[in-house]
Amino acid sequence: MNFLSDTTAPVHPAVLAALADANDGYAPSYGADPLTHRLKDLLQELFEAEIELVLTTSGTASNALALSVMCPSHGMILCHDEAHIHRDERGAPEFFTGGGKLLPLTGDHAKIDPARLRAALEEWPQDFVHTTPPRAVSISNLNESGCAYDAEALRALTVPAREKGLGIHFDGARFANALVSLKARPAELSWKAGCDVLCLGATKNGAIGAEAIVLFGDLRERLGELQARQKRSGHMGPKIRFIAAQMLAWLTDDLWLDLARQANAAAAEIARLLTVSGGAELVHPVDGNEVFVRLDPALERQLKAGGAGFYGWPDGSARFVASWSTSEAELAALAHAINR
Amino acid sequence: MNFLSDTTAPVHPAVLAALADANDGYAPSYGADPLTHRLKDLLQELFEAEIELVLTTSGTASNALALSVMCPSHGMILCHDEAHIHRDERGAPEFFTGGGKLLPLTGDHAKIDPARLRAALEEWPQDFVHTTPPRAVSISNLNESGCAYDAEALRALTVPAREKGLGIHFDGARFANALVSLKARPAELSWKAGCDVLCLGATKNGAIGAEAIVLFGDLRERLGELQARQKRSGHMGPKIRFIAAQMLAWLTDDLWLDLARQANAAAAEIARLLTVSGGAELVHPVDGNEVFVRLDPALERQLKAGGAGFYGWPDGSARFVASWSTSEAELAALAHAINR
């Protein structure tokens, strides 16, 4: 019963198999290989748009690299106070931008309140030399409280941000979970909703370490700078074919969506089991594969005694994360631990 | 006939197999897993020393991270003018140190001339506020001209550097090739030769992407800062067990040394074939898996027509790199292309 994090889960067999397939003799380094080209084609098809593509092995790196081509060292990034880039990446965006600022905004369920965003855009103007101007906004979807923004909710943020000239970054470490939750097409939750750059993560959903920085629209022109920064930060590993191979396998035949569907369903079941017991109350809606509950102390003790792995959260709640590999047996064991 | 680079080579089957073995259920993220612990034990045994360990997927990242815990933003790194960190990493050390300087030094065959090192240490003092003080020296072994420093040659550099208080970094992207070339033990070419931190690379010698930053002696106390920088730069991927697994497989039963020996032997044969033809002259001694030759135009044309892949080098020479996967068939094809 491991509900600690989707990063503790194993790798999907199809992803592992793809590595072996990719290991076929010599191949050009640094992204000039055929698999990377095929991946770009596939992403263009899936997202119904022309894109540019950079691959890394780390979501933190993807986010920070993407932000660094939109926000200069003397600019500011708006994000939610609970954003992973603010809370969990040890200052990566500040490092990659060369000293940019993050301005944490509030809003329920880790969703940026559009009114708060508009107020920040007024408070921090674009043209006053003394203050740091907002140059990008970062939106996580699925977000850090396990909630999804639909297309309209996204536009409520991206439209006013774009009016002020900001770049729009989507942290899609759990993008597939949001997609299947909202039954949306990739384009609807990305460029059609105002996104300039999507960091699409496979690592939490079946891969070893495979993250795609997907540039849309005009931002594609910054590919050269993005690659310079990718190289300079040590994220242009030579054997990129093995990242491309993971992601190709993951995207092929809707595997990414199937795995996300399984994880979401498992999370829904975890939420159901915990709440029907009467000993837990949901703190946030469960839109994806994360469940946040306030636990009665008695139930908490019972779960720990029963061997359930989960983390206490800073706000006093408990977080349970499901992954593609959460099994029927684990759910049954959870039910058993609850009902003892 | 691909002699372009050891990074274009495929991955050794034992390394791939280790990934599958590692994919066994849940495991703690970020290096707290059992494989990483076993790898640390094995490295301590192989290097006959207490170490601290950080794993990444990229040699550029390893070098820059290692240097960033020795050289402050207002300090300087001494290296050879041909050093990979100076010529081929798009300013990674400057980025990771937050604006440190690199001072390129001269010396034949990409080996730092000890006299030039001592002169630089005089020219750039430690205690003059106006000038940037040297705080680290970086030595590549095997180096960028394919040459190896033996223990004595290393000490001719590390002893004067240490006297001035500098930290000592070894870029070991091809460390195994140097080891087998010199028939030395790992300890002899690392901490016993004055090394504080060795960046030990498996990526060019059979792995997908696996690099170990190995801290010796007092520098082990900087592990906490190194991990903070690893996280911040996006190099603390969650599923570190899969890097550890690669490196464990690579180090087990001397596989790393066997692969290096194969690559070195293939390079020696390439050098022999080219030079006995009369159309090529060695530019540097061949101590490892790289061959630099000055080619007669006729031979160059012949090789290209025969399908041999190699790079022209900025100094007008040609570089041929052998890897563990260079086959008898490729060597035969080279011989054939030469002798047509």
Next chain:
Amino acid sequence: MNFLSDTTAPVHPAVLAALADANDGYAPSYGADPLTHRLKDLLQELFEAEIELVLTTSGTASNALALSVMCPSHGMILCHDEAHIHRDERGAPEFFTGGGKLLPLTGDHAKIDPARLRAALEEWPQDFVHTTPPRAVSISNLNESGCAYDAEALRALTVPAREKGLGIHFDGARFANALVSLKARPAELSWKAGCDVLCLGATKNGAIGAEAIVLFGDLRERLGELQARQKRSGHMGPKIRFIAAQMLAWLTDDLWLDLARQANAAAAEIARLLTVSGGAELVHPVDGNEVFVRLDPALERQLKAGGAGFYGWPDGSARFVASWSTSEAELAALAHAINR
């Protein structure tokens, strides 16, 4: 009637005269001159402590330099949401630390709420590699709302911060105004209240551009690093004797305190004139030389028509700043404009 800012005021004649006196033949550059030595002695006497000293021409530079020797690139600075370092310095602390984070805290009247500080210290631990640890706290006194912290209020912040190992920075751009307001001795509002480094500003109180970074206690050991960063950031101008001369004149015979007393008295009179009119309400207590009021639209129009210079503030209030040079005539003109 210029109440726009104390930075628009002229320079005190004694400060100008001191420049001429200092212009006496050759003198060593970069702070090795006799005036800088005398200034250090005088500051040690006034602060009743051993200090180390660095001089600059800019308060922004002083703050950022001071913070950069306490907070590493991967650390965090706690400050009030209204802090000058957060709102008005275009990211200078982020730049000088090489990408450090600022965490804005709330509290009435631009004073950090001690409970909020303690909560932040819990939320952002020292030893978790994923999150940025607080390494310094910055406290402005007089603060950005014109309010003063007394020694006890300072200790309510510095004691818990020090327990977690944070360095303590006081932004003293208007330190003299706080001192005379509280009738305190310099030591009481600096090192005795937990301060490691005080940025003592003369620029807003009679000087051309003269700011002292005063290191207390153990932080004095970081003088070498501070000087390296001073040089590297272009703040070690050669002719430091002319900064020292300004500050010596300013500190001699309590001139600094006299000028602050004049400015504070003028601010009190401005506050009185505005509030007795019935058309203005104080937003913050007036502890120093700044007055924040909510103005009736009628009074606002009247003041503007009468030629009073003041700034509208983002929260809808109006800010009036008095300086040493605010004259009886200006105060009479203000009274006249109010009472028309």
Next chain:
Amino acid sequence: MNFLSDTTAPVHPAVLAALADANDGYAPSYGADPLTHRLKDLLQELFEAEIELVLTTSGTASNALALSVMCPSHGMILCHDEAHIHRDERGAPEFFTGGGKLLPLTGDHAKIDPARLRAALEEWPQDFVHTTPPRAVSISNLNESGCAYDAEALRALTVPAREKGLGIHFDGARFANALVSLKARPAELSWKAGCDVLCLGATKNGAIGAEAIVLFGDLRERLGELQARQKRSGHMGPKIRFIAAQMLAWLTDDLWLDLARQANAAAAEIARLLTVSGGAELVHPVDGNEVFVRLDPALERQLKAGGAGFYGWPDGSARFVASWSTSEAELAALAHAINR
């Protein structure tokens, strides 16, 4: 007899007097004052061009700020191995660019050899992601060996640099000395010779601390970014009118040229006195106010005994610097010390 540096010299009385004149009541801060506007007009007249202008108190800051708007963090600056920005500014350009590289080039008498520049432009291409591309070249005139480039010599560097898209920076800490030495007009040694940005220094030639960053041509469009960086680095002091006042006085009625002429003449006399004695040999031509000689040990002892202040240089030579304030009496004392 102080020939240590032109930074140890006193300030010219006209500059001091201008400060008192400028101290006339309230004035807008941050460069919006009338004196700064007048200075811009005067510079446009003197340089016969439209310019944009930023003022600082430090030559190091001016150079680094100017370079930071031409060279990104992942770019490279070409300069002479003896350049002040490389040798004497503690890594300021690296800091302000956020980790840019400096590539030191050789050439006699601290003049960049045009052939070496062209070779570097070939060796370090613009479009190869692995290597750092040159983005700016920095040329000191008068240079660090006291030598002047004439317009043709400048163009031999700036034309090939511009062809590759580099920005052109002139370090003019001693620009006036070069101007009078070459009897050239300001335009001829600046924009007409290919310069994008000139850092024009008054500090070594009569001012307290006054440096103008003068943007020509298209680079004027980067004024906004330059000001953001000026603010962020603490170089936008509030009372900029006092820098403008210094520089206005210095430029008015050719004072700057007269002072440079005096300094150059004094240097010529120092060179004459030393060389006719037979005990000294010039190391570099004396084009400005600096004299580099190789001294016989006997003469060196004699000079020191006679109280002459000068610095030994790293290459074994001795440097004598004249300033506007070098007096007849000092020259006579030098002659006396030589001839004893």
